[in-house]
Amino acid sequence: xxxxxxxxxxxxxxxxxxxxxxxxxxxxxxxxxxxxxxxxxxxxxxxxxxxxxxxxxxxxxxxxxxxxxxxxxxxxxxxxxxxxxxxxxxxxxxxxxxxxxxxxxxxxxxxxxxxxxxxxxxxxxxxxxxxxxxxxxxxxxxxxxxxxxxxxxxxxxxxxxxxxxxxxxxxxxxxxxxxxxxxxxxxxxxxxxxxxxxxxxxxxxxxxxxxxxxxxxxxxxxxxxxxxxxxxxxxxxxxxxxxxxxxxxxxxxxxxxxxxxxxxxxxxxxxxxxxxxxxxxxxxxxxxxxxxxxxxxxxxxxxxxxxxxxxxxxxxxxxxxxxxxxxxxxx
Amino acid sequence: xxxxxxxxxxxxxxxxxxxxxxxxxxxxxxxxxxxxxxxxxxxxxxxxxxxxxxxxxxxxxxxxxxxxxxxxxxxxxxxxxxxxxxxxxxxxxxxxxxxxxxxxxxxxxxxxxxxxxxxxxxxxxxxxxxxxxxxxxxxxxxxxxxxxxxxxxxxxxxxxxxxxxxxxxxxxxxxxxxxxxxxxxxxxxxxxxxxxxxxxxxxxxxxxxxxxxxxxxxxxxxxxxxxxxxxxxxxxxxxxxxxxxxx
Numbered sequence: 066x067x068x069x070x071x072x073x074x075x076x077x078x079x080x081x082x083x084x085x086x087x088x089x090x091x092x093x094x095x096x097x098x099x100x101x102x103x104x105x106x107x108x109x110x111x112x113x114x115x116x117x118x119x120x121x122x123x124x125x126x127x128x129x130x131x132x133x134x135x136x137x138x139x140x141x142x143x144x145x146x147x148x149x150x151x152x153x154x155x156x157x158x159x160x161x162x163x164x165x166x167x168x169x170x171x172x173x174x175x176x177x178x179x180x181x182x183x184x185x186x187x188x189x190x191x192x193x194x195x196x197x198x199x200x201x202x203x204x205x206x207x208x209x210x211x212x213x214x215x216x217x218x219x220x221x222x223x224x225x226x227x228x229x230x231x232x233x234x235x236x237x238x239x240x241x242x243x244x245x246x247x248x249x250x251x252x253x254x255x256x257x258x259x260x261x262x263x264x265x266x267x268x269x270x271x272x273x274x275x276x277x278x279x280x281x282x283x284x285x286x287x288x289x290x291x292x293x294x295x296x297x298x299x300x301x302x303x304x305x306x307x308x309x310x311x312x313x314x315x316x317x318x319x320x321x322x323x324x325x326x327x328x329x330x331x332x333x334x335x336x337x338x339x340x341x342x343x344x345x346x347x348x349x350x351x352x353x354x355x356x357x358x359x360x361x362x363x364x365x366x367x368x369x370x371x372x373x374x375x376x377x378x379x380x381x382x383x384x385x386x387x388x389x390x391x392x393x394x395x396x
Numbered sequence: 397x398x399x400x401x402x403x404x405x406x407x408x409x410x411x412x413x414x415x416x417x418x419x420x421x422x423x424x425x426x427x428x429x430x431x432x433x434x435x436x437x438x439x440x441x442x443x444x445x446x447x448x449x450x451x452x453x454x455x456x457x458x459x460x461x462x463x464x465x466x467x468x469x470x471x472x473x474x475x476x477x478x479x480x481x482x483x484x485x486x487x488x489x490x491x492x493x494x495x496x497x498x499x500x501x502x503x504x505x506x507x508x509x510x511x512x513x514x515x516x517x518x519x520x521x522x523x524x525x526x527x528x529x530x531x532x533x534x535x536x537x538x539x540x541x542x543x544x545x546x547x548x549x550x551x552x553x554x555x556x557x558x559x560x561x562x563x564x565x566x567x568x569x570x571x572x573x574x575x576x577x578x579x580x581x582x583x584x585x586x587x588x589x590x591x592x593x594x595x596x597x598x599x600x601x602x603x604x605x606x607x608x609x610x611x612x613x614x615x616x617x618x619x620x621x622x623x624x625x626x627x628x629x630x631x632x633x634x635x636x637x638x639x640x641x642x643x
Binding site for chain 2: 137141149152
C-alpha cells in the first residue's frame with residue numbers, strides 16, 4: 066500500500082488550471098521530489114495534500130485517509146514545512162515547539178523528551194529560549210523542520226525547504242533529512258526548483274504547467290538524456306547547428322540566450338563518449354569554435370529535454386503571467 | 397467537532413503573548429486615562445458638573461477599552477496571516493470551529509484583563525466598588541468582550557492584510573464607540589441618531605456597566621444583557637462560519 070495516492074487531481078483558480086489532472090503514488094520511506102519552476106503547480110498540489118485547499122476534481126489519499134473527507138486524520142499524519150516561515154515570532158523557539166506538541170496531542174510525558182531531541186537534531190538547544198524574531202533565516206527554517214517532526218508524522222512535506230538559504234545551511238538541512246529517513250522511516254515529500262537538491266531524492270516527478278512530464282529515479286531520468294552533453298560556443302550558432310546536423314547527423318539545439326538581441330548563446334547536443342568526439346570534431350568540422358564544454362548530464366538537461374525550456378527561465382511572456390497568477394492563488 | 401483542549405491551547409498562546417508585552421499593557425491604560433481625566437474634567441467643567449460627568453463616563457471608558465482591546469486582539473489573526481503562523485494553526489488537527497472559539501476566548505480574556513485594570517481608577521473618580529459589584533462587572537465585561545472579539549474575528553477572517561485596518565478603525569470601531577452613549581446620556585437625541593444608537597450593541601453593554609457602577613441606566617439590566625448576549629451568539633456563529641471557510 067502506498068502512503069500517498071493521487072488520482073487525476075485538478076485544481077482551478079478561476080480560469081487558470083494550476084494542476085491539470087496529475088496522478089502518482091509515493092511509497093513509504095521514500096524521499097519523493099517534485100521538481101519544477103515557480104508556478105508549475107507544486108505548492109498547489111502540496112496544499113491539496115495537506116488539506117489547505119480543496120481539489121477541483123480528482124482524489125488524493127494519504128495514509129489511507131482521503132484529504133477531502135478526513136482532513137483531521139490527514140493532518141495528524143503529516144508534518145509541514147512551508148515555503149514561507151510559519152512561526153510565532155513573539156514566542157520563543159521552545160514555546161513554538163510546545164504549542165505544536167500540544168496541538169498535535171503529543172502525550173505530556175513525552176513532550177519534553179521529544180522537544181529536547183528535535184532541538185538537538187537541528188542544533189538549536191542553546192538558543193531555545195530566545196524569541197524567534199531574533200533568529201536568522203536559516204535558524205528559523207531549522208526550527209520549522211524540527212517542529213514538523215515533533216509529532217512523528219508519517220509524511221513530512223517540505224515546500225522549497227532550502228530556498229533563500231546559504232549553501233552551508235542547505236547541506237546541514239539535507240543531512241537532517243537523510244538522517245530522518247534512516248532513523249524514523251519518515252516519508253519525505255519535497256518540492257524544489259534546485260536541480261542539485263532534487264538529486265538527493267529517491268524518485269522525482271518533473272512537473273511543468275500543472276502536468277507531470279516524467280517520474281523516475283534521478284539516475285534513470287539522467288539516462289534519458291543519453292551520453293554526455295557537449296556545449297559549443299561558436300561565431301555563428303545557426304550555421305554551426307546546420308553543419309553539425311548535416312555532417313554528423315546530430316540533434317543539435319540552441320542554448321536559449323541570456324542577453325537581449327541575440328537568439329542563442331551557444332549550441333548543445335548529446336553524444337556517447339563525448340571525450341572521444343571532441344578531437345574528431347575539431348579535425349573534421351570547419352567551424353568557428355570559440356569554446357567547448359563537455360559534461361555528464363544533469364537534471365537541468367533532463368528538464369530542458371522534457372519541457373523544451375530551462376527551469377529558471379524567467380522571461381516576460383505568457384508563462385510569467387501564468388506564474389504570477391499561481392502565486393496569488395496559493396496565498 | 398469542538399475540542400476543549402484545542403480551545404485551551406489557542407487561548408494559552410494569546411495569553412502568553414499578551415503577558416509578554418508589558419509595554420502594550422501599560423500603553424493600553426494611557427488612552428482611557430486621558431479620556432477619563434482630561435476629556436472628563438474638561439467637558440464636565442464646560443457643562444458645570446465636573447465630578448458627575450467623570451463618574452458618568454467612567455463605565456463608558458471601561459466599555460471603550462473592552463471594545464478596542466477586543467477588536468485589536470481579534471485583528472491579530474491578520475498578523476498571524478501575514479507572518480504565516482495562521483497556516484500552522486489551520487493545518488493542525490483541530491477543527492476550525494475550535495480555532496475560532498479559542499481566539500474568541502483569548503481575545504475576551506485579554507480585553508477583560510485590560511477592563512479590570514481600569515477598576516483601579518474607581519477611587520479617583522469617586523466611585524466605590526463593592527466585592528459583589530466587581531463580580532457583576534466581571535460577568536458583564538466578559539459578555540461584552542466575547543461579543544466584540546467574535547465580531548472582530550468575523551472581520552479579521554475577511555481581512556487579508558493589515559492595510560485594511562484603518563478602514564476598520566474609522567468605519568467600525570469609532571462609530572461603535574461614539575454611538576454607544578459612552579460619553580453622553582442617551583436623552584433628547586434626534587431620531588436618526590437614536591436609531592443608530594439602538595443599533596449599536598455596545599450601547600447595551602455600557603448601559604449595563606453603568607447600571608452596576610453608578611445606578612444610572614436607559615434600559616433594564618436584563619434587557620441590556622439579553623441584547624449583548626444575542627449579539628454575541630450571532631457574532632460567534634458568524635466567526636465560526638467564517639473560520640470554517642478559511643483557506
